[in-house]
Amino acid sequence: TEPKLxxxxxxxxxKR
Structure with a gap:
């Protein structure tokens, strides 16, 4: 699991 990504x-x- 990568919080950065x-x-x-x-x-x-x-944003969308």
């Missing part, structure tokens, strides 16, 4: 993916989804 996870948080980046979640941010992109939230």
């Amino acid at each position: 996870d948080f980046r993916r979640i941010r992109s989804d939230s």
Whole structure:
């Protein structure tokens, strides 16, 4: 599990 990559993916989804 990588929080760095996870948080980046979640941010992109939230922006949409």
